[in-house]
Amino acid sequence: MNKHKRLKKSFKPTFSKFGGSLPIFSHKDAITAALAEPSSGLIICGQTGCGKTTQVPKYILEAGLSSSKMIAVTQPRRVAAVTIAQRVAHELGSSCGQTVGYSVRFDKRVSDDTKICYLTDGMLLREAILDPTLSKFGVIILDEVHERTVSTDVLMAIVKKLRETRDLKVIVMSATIDIPKISEYFGIDKVVSVKGRTYPVEIYNLKQPEGNYVDNAMISILQTHLEHPEGDILCFLTGQEDIEDLQSLLEEKIELGKHPDYNMAPLVVVPLYANLPNHLQLRAFEKCEGRKVILATNIAETSVTINGIRYIIDSGLCKMKSFQTTTGVDTLKITAISKNSATQRSGRAGREAPGKCFRLYTEEIYDEMSDSTPPEIFRTNLSRVIIQLKAMGIKDVSDFDFIDKPSKQLYINAFKELNDLRCLDADANLNELGRKMSIIPTEPVYSKLLIHSTKTEYKNISKDIVIIVAMLSVENIFYAPRNFQRKAERKHKKFFVLDSDHLTLLNVYNYYIKNKGNSGFCKENFINEKSLKKATQISNQLLGYLKTLSQKSDGTVEETKAEVINELDMIAKEADENYDRNQLITKCLYEGLPLNTYQCHENIYRSTKTHEECNIHPTSVLFNKFPTYVVCSEIIITSKKYMRFCTDISKVYVKD
Structure with a gap:
């Protein structure tokens, strides 16, 4: 390319059929x-x-x-x-x-x-x-x-x-x-x-820095397709947005290439990222007529092996989540990969035959990359880690023998959050709530919410809270293919509960249950069936954890909490006439998620606790509506500081 440079004791397993050649x-x-x-x-x-x-x-x-x-x-x-x-x-x-x-x-x-x-x-x-x-x-x-x-x-x-x-x-x-x-x-x-069983991979770097890596990826893919022998192409990008942009660019060029003057060989563009529905992800592993180019995030780096790959296009970039000690929120930023990641990416081309890797960065940029990705312990919220360590009887968690110790500020931030959640006693050990929270394998804010929902006043909607948490625990529920974006948006709107993202998620799930988990229902409405199936699985597990927590010492279940264990298909019943179900759910969300409450004044949202400014995420049903008080599930920073998964709590909010 011109741009680049267990078993019984008597059991004896036999391995002769497998593994001998490895x-x-x-x-x-x-x-x-x-x-x-x-x-x-x-x-x-x-x-x-x-x-x-x-x-x-x-x-x-x-x-x-x-x-x-x-x-x-x-x-x-x-x-x-x-x-x-x-x-x-x-x-x-x-x-x-x-x-x-x-x-x-x-x-x-x-x-x-x-x-x-x-x-x-x-x-x-x-x-x-x-x-x-x-x-x-x-x-x-x-x-x-x-x-x-x-x-x-x-x-x-x-x-x-x-x-x-x-x-x-x-x-x-x-x-x-x-x-x-x-x-x-x-x-x-x-x-x-x-040593591994791999084939050699030739590495090419850009001779000089280029501008837009998406454009560069497009050019490199087309050059590879036109100039190199058969073999599929795997292109590493940062996320869904990049993938969709590049897919659009490539498909335009492919359409032009069908003209008799060009007569370009068939090239099939296949996206691969975590939020993609399962039936669409499988396309990356299927054979097709002509050459296939897979546009992927780092999900394809080590988690999966795709047969037929001979060429790698590596942007040298990824999206990395980091916890900011100054703001106490997560950021999601595009950043350079490590040398180890670059090696893993290039190695995808040498699994079955010799291959080539075209890196969209110079050798000098590669030399400046870190040898490995910074350990997650340096860039994460430690609140769940501390609960886990405390549950194991470790009192002084700051002296825990980590191979690399987290910063003092990360500990300070985590203890502040746990104190705000009121799951620690005066000696910073787990209280009764904290011990219960340690049993549930979710983030502390969700563990507290689930436990809060088992209170007597919420027993009739505890199942709904379980579903909401399960839906928050999976990848994107809605998807909109590039060629059907407007149609998908129209389909999605019929599920919207206009004052709550949480109730919208619950509404989608209820419709899914009413339709008996029908795949056709999901495809027709551009809903991620893979995520809904996973949410059902998670819901069953969470209900089991709540059942365990509600056990009395004699093994019976407290009557006020027994409702939690009902079958999931009962969730979709009509609302109880004696109360406003949605308002009760909203109240439970407000009380169960105490850390992320925001007040709006002149279209600007500020935390009721820290007074820091934040914005409602554009994907929220509350975007540009500005209710007085909202509660959200998470805070992230991308181009701005955003609240994700929001609910209007103005009718239930009580000032401290």
Whole structure:
């Protein structure tokens, strides 16, 4: 290109059918030998494609190294935990949930026979809250630790401490890992390095900085299509907006290319991002006539493997969420990726054959990139982490042995929020509310709201609050394809409750239930069926947690809370004639979300607590309506400071 430069003791699984050709196989004896001693540890630095995630747990199981206990394998992402568990179960000739299972938030396939469990790091952390010794596990494998999620960092400290108190074997695995740092932290000196099974990828950089990366991506895609042999193209962009813009540009060029004077070979544009409905995401994995170009966010970096990719177009950018200690809110900004991410992206082209990667940035810009993405512990709200640590009996959380310690200000902000939520006692330990909140796997603000909804006055609408929280816990409910945007907007408006985004979400769900979860209903109304199915799953789980919290010591359920456990399809019944259901829900939201209340004066919103200014997000049904008081679910900063998911609480607001 001219622009660039678990199981019974008698069980012996057989692995001859699977894994023998993977690079990790030659290290099998070394791995099992390193784990022969009690409380032994091992670091595996294994490149992408070497087979470490699927094969190492099987080696341990076959060698009987887990002391008849379960082997835990953590993953940062739920999609990886589920798909890998399914694959390994298949390799062992069993159904998922038997010998091999998984556990992710709001979804679990584990039985008494399970010996290998793939689970998100957050779910293993939850296991530690319920059982601080993690007694059911004989081996813990911390995989993909280079991603350094908050849960991974907490787990590393917990596992490190457990190795001193009981026989627990630990394996730390990653494709890109700081071996000296991990070795010193855990006191592990045994290391196995495994090369991946990949093909060479030629890297090209821009010779000089260019302006608009979306335009550059378009040019690079078209040049690749015209000048290079067959093979699909994967282009990394920052988010949905970029993807839709580039899709529009490319489709215009493709239409022009059909003219006899150009006679351009077929090129199919396929978007891939988290908010996309499932049936549209699947297009990225399907074969098509002609060459396919996939426009993706970093969801395609490590979580999924797409066959047929030979060419990578890398913008060098991503959207990163960070917690601002000065404002106490999250920001979502476009930022440069790390060198590790750049390597992961380019490697997508070398999984099946030699490939090429065209980077839309210069070598000088690459040299200035950080080696790795900053650990999440440095850029997150610590309130949920503190509740989790307190629930495990850790009193002085500021002295917790993190591999990298968070700033003092992050602790200050988190304790302020928890005090405002009134879930701590005078000694900064969890009170009764705090202990209940620690059981529910949601953010503290939502845990408090759910518990608040079980009060006697709200028993008839507690189910509705559960649904609302579930809907807030999934990706975008509405979607609008570029070619049907106006039609989609018209369809969406019929679900709007004009004074509340929360009630709008509840309304969508009620219609979904009335239509018995029909796929046609979702497609007709441009509603994300994948998100609604997930919301139903989450709702069932949350109802279960509330049932657990409502248990008396004799095992019965308090009468005032028993209504919470009704079947979900009862949610869609008509409103009770004795009260205004929506107003009661609004009142519960107002009281249950005490931190994010804003007052409007001369079209300017200010927090009733901090007096800081904020704006209603353009996607809200309240945008440009300016009710006197609103409550919102979250605050983010993009181009401005925005309130997302808002409800007009003017009729129920009571001044302090």
